[in-house]
Amino acid sequence: MGLTCPSKSRPRDRILDAARDMFRKFGIKGCGVDSIAEAAGTNKMTLYRHFGSKDELVAECLRDQARAVADKWAEFDAAYPDDPLSQLRAWVKMSATCDSRGCDLANAAIELPDEDHPARKVVEDFKRSQRDRLAGLCRRVGARDPEMLADTLSLLVEGARVSRQSVGPEGPCARFQRVAEAAIEASIGAA
């Protein structure tokens, strides 16, 4: 069964986990495939047998995290069925209390300027679907201008995540939740 134990799981999953951790700690370009394999308790050869290249490993890693976020949305939907406002608030709260290293997808886009990198498409698709999901909620919540609110929230959460990395958690991002909730309230209050 799904033992969380160290190395009994499949190498592929361990590599993915280790890569995510190391990319976060040192940046994508900041760690080599050898160290990733070692951190995963395996070796470079096995890594290359599962992922054709480092670039592909990065892309798959990001796909994995995109899936995790999709699961979060599903959780919110299950927790507050037919209650888009609560879902929206839960999402804001989650975004406010998440890890200090920001959004790995956005970070990857910044760290990999090459438009042809396989990770770029993953990031773009993810961010777009993220905004669409948000816009759907804004519509269902009865916002005066749902598209506008969706973009506002998108910008705020993106800004909060990058601000936390550059000035720390005591900076502008400390007020993110209040600002975001005020934006929601203003948009549905004036309907």
Place this chain on the structure above:
Amino acid sequence: MGLTCPSKSRPRDRILDAARDMFRKFGIKGCGVDSIAEAAGTNKMTLYRHFGSKDELVAECLRDQARAVADKWAEFDAAYPDDPLSQLRAWVKMSATCDSRGCDLANAAIELPDEDHPARKVVEDFKRSQRDRLAGLCRRVGARDPEMLADTLSLLVEGARVSRQSVGPEGPCARFQRVAEAAIEASIGAA
């Protein structure tokens, strides 16, 4: 024999310019000192005589850009003396129409997770002073909650810049200016 015509200026300035350009194009970790020196029409040795290390070059580069932004603020102050609202709007407009590769300072913070990197302090100081300047303007403009407005605008502009890199200029950042101006208006309208 003057092959290197395009460069009459001092090597140090050329290196700084070339480094800025290349860091933007390929990322900081994405280009070596040798290529930077070559792009600057000089050589690695001269680069190392002016900047002790690549890390120091990065830091100096960012200090340079921080100075450029400070100059922008001075311009706004000169263009609209004693008119904080116009200054604020000019800053919003500038932030909306700036280059597509985002804020180099914030990008550096994301690309260099090591807290001890000399560039990190530069970024943190810059972002903090940036927010303070903004807060000062928000106060003078008579905003209901100046600190809140300053943080809102900080988050929005930071978000717009990173969003432009991950989803492109047609994404949420396209509505940045409208959102930001609405936030300003809401904050001074309700005074």
Place this chain on the structure above:
DNA sequence: AGGGGAAGTTACTGACCGGTCACACCCGCG
């Protein structure tokens, strides 16, 4: 004219990079 500092040149170090190879191993399955 000449002296000195700044700049250019070449070559080098040692480490590390992404990626590949050949080969030994282990373990479940028939």
Place this chain on the structure above:
DNA sequence: CGCGGGTGTGACCGGTCAGTAACTTCCCCT
């Protein structure tokens, strides 16, 4: 038993990295 696929091992490739040394050449200033 033997077979085969997934895994581990270590060596290896060519290239690039940051950083240094020793020497030459240029140009500005007195």
